[in-house]
Amino acid sequence: MTTPWGEVALARFPEDPRDRLRAWDASDAYLLRYLAEQAVPLSGTVVVLGDRWGALVTALAAHQPVQITDSWLGQEATRVNLARAGVGPGAVRLLTTQDPVPDRIDLLLVRVPKSLALLEDQLLRLAPAVHPGTVVIGTGMVKEIHTSTLRLFERILGPTRTSLAEQKARLIFCAPDASLPRPANPWPYLYDLPGDVGSLSGRPVVNHAGVFCADRLDIGTRFFLKHLPETDGPRRVVDLGCGNGIVGTAVALANPETEVLFTDESFQAVASAEATFKANGVPGHAEFRVGDGLTGVPDGSVDVVLNNPPFHSHQATTDATARRMFTGARRVLRPGGELWVVGNRHLGYHMTLKRLFGNCRLVAGDPKFVVLRAVRRG
Numbered sequence: 001m002t003t004p005w006g007e008v009a010l011a012r013f014p015e016d017p018r019d020r021l022r023a024w025d026a027s028d029a030y031l032l033r034y035l036a037e038q039a040v041p042l043s044g045t046v047v048v049l050g051d052r053w054g055a056l057v058t059a060l061a062a063h064q065p066v067q068i069t070d071s072w073l074g075q076e077a078t079r080v081n082l083a084r085a086g087v088g089p090g091a092v093r094l095l096t097t098q099d100p101v102p103d104r105i106d107l108l109l110v111r112v113p114k115s116l117a118l119l120e121d122q123l124l125r126l127a128p129a130v131h132p133g134t135v136v137i138g139t140g141m142v143k144e145i146h147t148s149t150l151r152l153f154e155r156i157l158g159p160t161r162t163s164l165a166e167q168k169a170r171l172i173f174c175a176p177d178a179s180l181p182r183p184a185n186p187w188p189y190l191y192d193l194p195g196d197v198g199s200l201s202g203r204p205v206v207n208h209a210g211v212f213c214a215d216r217l218d219i220g221t222r223f224f225l226k227h228l229p230e231t232d233g234p235r236r237v238v239d240l241g242c243g244n245g246i247v248g249t250a251v252a253l254a255n256p257e258t259e260v261l262f263t264d265e266s267f268q269a270v271a272s273a274e275a276t277f278k279a280n281g282v283p284g285h286a287e288f289r290v291g292d293g294l295t296g297v298p299d300g301s302v303d304v305v306l307n308n309p310p311f312h313s314h315q316a317t318t319d320a321t322a323r324r325m326f327t328g329a330r331r332v333l334r335p336g337g338e339l340w341v342v343g344n345r346h347l348g349y350h351m352t353l354k355r356l357f358g359n360c361r362l363v364a365g366d367p368k369f370v371v372l373r374a375v376r377r378g
Helices: 026-037 054-059 072-084 116-129 147-156 218-227 247-254 266-279 320-332 349-358
Strands: 046-050 066-069 094-096 105-109 130-141 160-162 169-174 187-191 205-209 235-240 256-265 287-290 303-309 333-344 361-365 369-375
Touching: 026 054, 026 130, 026 169, 046 116, 054 072, 054 105, 054 303, 054 361, 066 072, 072 094, 072 303, 105 116, 105 169, 116 130, 116 147, 147 160, 147 169, 205 266, 218 247, 218 333, 218 369, 235 247, 235 320, 247 256, 247 303, 256 266, 266 287, 320 333, 333 349, 349 369
Parallel strands: 046 066, 046 105, 066 094, 105 130, 235 256, 235 303, 256 287, 303 333
Antiparallel strands: 130 169, 160 169, 187 205, 333 369, 361 369
8 A cells, every 4th residue: 555654564364365355445545644644643543443454554654543443353464564564563453342441542544434333333432532622533435324324423423524525535534522511431232032932932032333234133033043953061162253242142042051252253243142142141161352254272072053144344245254263163063063043035045154164054044144064074
């Protein structure tokens, strides 16, 4: 990526030579160009919210910015990209969306996220650190910035306007208004499940902002809950890409001897899963891990993997994440262990599973979703 301060070599994480998606886009370049052309002061506390793969903080590393992200993969990409640029480990402070925020912010740069709820939550958390002199600039592709996005900045921070579009990217300028009443943060959000979803019927779910379908039970998970495997005795189960933890919690409630590992690359998701598990008073043992899929889980150590894989990476549609999840599942399953997957029928996961496992059985299906089961034979 070409920046006003030179070329920066960037990659997503984990690096995949087959992946044609870049680790930056025109909105990152537009924001950096604006900072240089307008000589925006960079001497105070610079906070970068939602920097997807570390492009912004890598370019601004000389000014010791603070990065706040919900993505473990994005945070790891940032570490790798900083090292590739020769930046020492202490130059950039890496925080998650669950960490306490800085006490004072002089320049706030916001990479607009896909989730409006996550933007709301994070702006409300950051608002007390923003002062009248804080420069607030958002950035995103035109298709990512909506009227609702601008209204959110205005409601929480102050008057907001946008730039002209350049290369299908746009900037957001917000002038902090200290007199604005600060609304209460509605996140995390708690609701009770409907009465027809098995062991979790009528039970509470806790969702932090940004988690998929945070305000309701999505139809794919609802379908999966009605067709989960029955387990008995001590079993090691992984809720892979756990989201708010509904699936793993349902299995643990049905069999208290189950040991469940909840794992997701989203800090918000794993916090939600842990809160959901605890809110339901599940007697079994559980582990909650933020990371890259099943990395760190020993080979042949798991009885069942449950998975509702995502098929988007930010705005891009891709099956790369699902393929990596399925490959990881085959590695960690014991011989005879089972991978259960729910997905949209049109995605064709059964073909990928047959290639990896040599088998795949349709457990249940409707016009939109399928539940598939693949068994590790040896």
